[in-house]
Amino acid sequence: MIKHFNKDLNSDYFNEIYDFKGQWDVPSRCALKIVRNNTQTVVIATELYAENPGTSVTNFCAPLATLICNDFNIDHEKMVFIVHTPDTKSKLSFMNENFFHVEFTWDGAKFMDPKWAQIDRSKVDELIGITQKQ
Amino acid sequence: MKFKLIYPKWEKLEGQTIFNLPPHGPVVMAAALPADVDIEFVDENVDILTFDDDADFIGISMMLTGQIKRGWQIATEYRKREKKVIFGGISTMLHAEETMEYADSIFLGEVEGRLDKVFEDFKNNKLQKVYNYLASHPDINSIGPARRSILNKEKYYHKGVRMVDLFHASRGCKYNCYPCAVAYLGGKCFRPRPIDRVVEELATIDNNRLFIVDNSLAQDKQWELDLFREMIPFKKNWCSHPIEDDDEVLDLAAQAGAWFVYQAVFDTSDYIRDRVKRYHDHGIAVEGTILLGTDDHTEDDIKRLIDFLLEINLDLAEFTVLTPFPHTKAYDDLLRQNRIIDKDWNNFNAGKVVIQPKHMTPERLQELYHYAWDTFYKDETQSEKMFKLFRTVIMKEIANGTYKPIREEMANNSFGKQVRR
Numbered sequence: 001m002i003k004h005f006n007k008d009l010n011s012d013y014f015n016e017i018y019d020f021k022g023q024w025d026v027p028s029r030c031a032l033k034i035v036r037n038n039t040q041t042v043v044i045a046t047e048l049y050a051e052n053p054g055t056s057v058t059n060f061c062a063p064l065a066t067l068i069c070n071d072f073n074i075d076h077e078k079m080v081f082i083v084h085t086p087d088t089k090s091k092l093s094f095m096n097e098n099f100f101h102v103e104f105t106w107d108g109a110k111f112m113d114p115k116w117a118q119i120d121r122s123k124v125d126e127l128i129g130i131t132q133k134q
Numbered sequence: 135m136k137f138k139l140i141y142p143k144w145e146k147l148e149g150q151t152i153f154n155l156p157p158h159g160p161v162v163m164a165a166a167l168p169a170d171v172d173i174e175f176v177d178e179n180v181d182i183l184t185f186d187d188d189a190d191f192i193g194i195s196m197m198l199t200g201q202i203k204r205g206w207q208i209a210t211e212y213r214k215r216e217k218k219v220i221f222g223g224i225s226t227m228l229h230a231e232e233t234m235e236y237a238d239s240i241f242l243g244e245v246e247g248r249l250d251k252v253f254e255d256f257k258n259n260k261l262q263k264v265y266n267y268l269a270s271h272p273d274i275n276s277i278g279p280a281r282r283s284i285l286n287k288e289k290y291y292h293k294g295v296r297m298v299d300l301f302h303a304s305r306g307c308k309y310n311c312y313p314c315a316v317a318y319l320g321g322k323c324f325r326p327r328p329i330d331r332v333v334e335e336l337a338t339i340d341n342n343r344l345f346i347v348d349n350s351l352a353q354d355k356q357w358e359l360d361l362f363r364e365m366i367p368f369k370k371n372w373c374s375h376p377i378e379d380d381d382e383v384l385d386l387a388a389q390a391g392a393w394f395v396y397q398a399v400f401d402t403s404d405y406i407r408d409r410v411k412r413y414h415d416h417g418i419a420v421e422g423t424i425l426l427g428t429d430d431h432t433e434d435d436i437k438r439l440i441d442f443l444l445e446i447n448l449d450l451a452e453f454t455v456l457t458p459f460p461h462t463k464a465y466d467d468l469l470r471q472n473r474i475i476d477k478d479w480n481n482f483n484a485g486k487v488v489i490q491p492k493h494m495t496p497e498r499l500q501e502l503y504h505y506a507w508d509t510f511y512k513d514e515t516q517s518e519k520m521f522k523l524f525r526t527v528i529m530k531e532i533a534n535g536t537y538k539p540i541r542e543e544m545a546n547n548s549f550g551k552q553v554r555r
Contacts, residue, residue, distance in 0.1 A: 024264075047466075050317075053321070055461075056461075056466050058469060059460075059461065059466060085467070092312070092428070094312065094429040094467060116472070118470070
């Protein structure tokens with residue numbers, strides 16, 4: 001299904017493809033991993049670049065987080081939202097893998113005003129319970 | 135019904151030679167208008183715009199981010215006069231939400247087969263706020279010749295030399311390049327026009343020199359071969375974005391009139407050196423397009439890159455600074471990192487630094503941008519290099535019998551204005 005990334009996308013950080021209507025209702029797509037525990041629900045939304053026909057995760061961050069909350073019955077107060085930009089195997093450094101934790105404000109019905117903070121992969125692994133490989 | 139279509143002016147880059155090319159978006163749009171619409175076209179880069187006129191409906195076509203604030207001003211003036219204003223074009227799509235504030239209507243997407251509905255709604259006073267066709271592209275077979283008759287052709291001459299006409303053979307792009315929004319605008323799937331429709335359009339163009347504006351021709355080898363084979367009898371000379379790096383394709387491209395290509399030069403690798411050499415081996419000149427200020431660029435990298443450009447004998451070079459246009463990966467990355475330091479869209483002209491670079495200050499990147507232009511053109515000015523390129527096309531035209539002498543009576547005229555020769 002994810003033709004371009006089927007060999008390259010790190011399966012630690014996605015377990016399904018999520019189709020959504022992006023900006024101006026354009027059909028759009030990201031990869032998704034949702035990890036729930038008692039205190040929080042970690043959502044990792046991965047940019048699919050060429051495999052996404054529409055709006056990017058970053059460009060649609062707050063509406064997308066709201067959609068995911070509603071579609072997966074996630075308590076908005078417990079959601080930890082991570083944007084994952086995967087490694088595209090380019091020699092250009094700005095195409096490397098990165099993770100960003102996103103903070104939003106909640107207006108009573110939807111998320112607004114995304115603010116991104118880059119985090120290390122080890123922090124993501126800790127959040128989703130992946131044991132560091134030696 | 136009288137429809138006035140306006141192409142707003144924009145501030146040209148400091149120190150650069152000004153060439154006003156006949157715009158492409160408006161002529162494509164005009165071709166899709168209902169038959170009963172009379173169109174008046176004003177390109178504000180070469181024409182004077184007046185607001186008090188008898189137009190029924192105003193259209194504003196915008197290609198560049200640098201046009202949008204002027205487009206909004208124009209709309210405001212017309213709306214004060216109680217005229218309805220609709221926006222369309224590439225930068226309307228990139229800046230749609232902001233543009234809605236200044237518009238009675240915005241059109242998103244490609245126009246073929248869609249304008250009858252818009253004009254019918256206008257006549258019935260039911261104009262919609264948004265016509266959104268972003269998710270549905272028209273049948274590529276439905277794209278006919280652009281309507282270049284709306285252009286005031288006399289205005290697109292510089293000292294007697296006619297500018298190239300713009301032309302497109304495909305839409306969409308399968309590549310997803312870091313600073314480019316075309317995949318968002320035209321879709322991430324390459325949509326070549328059928329060759330017979332391309333040929334039909336070529337036959338309508340009376341200009342010997344063209345700019346094929348497609349994002350990259352190097353997306354479907356067989357289509358490229360077919361295209362170039364069919365173009366040979368037209369004896370046009372043209373520039374374009376990259377052509378497939380393949381001897382058979384390059385050979386046919388040269389026969390079809392490939393004059394020069396815009397080729398991105400992003401590093402000092404043998405790949406780039408060989409790519410440029412192969413174009414040259416086929417008699418195709420190369421204008422390098424060089425983006426400065428990516429996260430891979432230190433000051434030393436930029437200086438080394440400029441030395442490399444001189445080594446590989448680029449025919450021309452065009453330097454820009456990384457500019458995060460909306461709906462690009464560059465925009466997303468820099469937005470997340472809070473590194474977009476200037477939000478004035480007039481400054482998004484690729485010559486002014488609007489980001490915080492990773493390895494230097496914005497001011498230093500701005501200095502290096504000027505250093506790049508100055509250094510590359512130190513021994514031979516941009517005008518001299520352009521003249522050499524111009525001479526090659528004249529030689530080709532003389533050889534194939536299509537040369538038209540410059541218009542002497544316009545020797546003191548540049549884009550409709552008097553100048554010294």
